[in-house]
Amino acid sequence: MNLQQVTFEASYGTAPQLPASDLPEIVFSGKSNVGKSSLINKFFNRRNLARVSAVPGKTTTVNFFRVEDVRFADLPGYGYAKRSKAEMERWSGLMDGYFSGGRNIALVVQLLDMRHAPTGDDKVMLNFLTETGLPFAVALTKCDKLKSGERKKQSAYFADLPALAAAKAVIETSAETGEGMDALKELIEKTLAQ
């Protein structure tokens, strides 16, 4: 898969707008500020791929990118505190619509901040992925922010975390240094080849 070939397809704000699932999808999920846009940009080696596609403000959309015969989906971040009730409802409708739409989801890449224990929302998401049996991997973000002792401690913590037991892999990543990007690409290619 040549990641340089990535193109932005479209953003969708409501579930009925989502186009038919005609390609295997790799999905990025995580709370706001976990580093999702940064990881996507680093992964594809594009400065502004994730941001330019997002409508300014705290708009929650599903953004699709395309590489050859694979679609990448960037889900709206959750856990952003200052959302109105109406926005929350639209968010959950969009997420429900995405996950219950019978889509060909090859892999969910669930982002978790490596510095902290999963939040309540993270746990809901991990539980959902586990219960539904969706194939998922965890990308621990911002690993560059941890000093080596702390990083070892957090590595061990996540390795033993029951909520991650069903994950295909737990990959430590940094959008600053690019660490973990090759491992993530390898995992995605392996998953798509199955």
Ligand SMILES: Nc1nc2c(ncn2[C@@H]2O[C@H](COP(=O)(O)OP(=O)(O)O)[C@@H](O)[C@H]2O)c(=O)[nH]1
């Ligand atoms: N040091 C460091 N900072 C990061 C990393 N990833 C994201 N950030 C910072 O975390 C903040 C949120 O990142 P962003 O990608 O916008 O998060 P999103 O809301 O999940 O899309 C920004 O200030 C980023 O510069 C990382 O790997 N290392």
Ligand SMILES: [Mg+2]
């Ligand atoms: Mg973002």
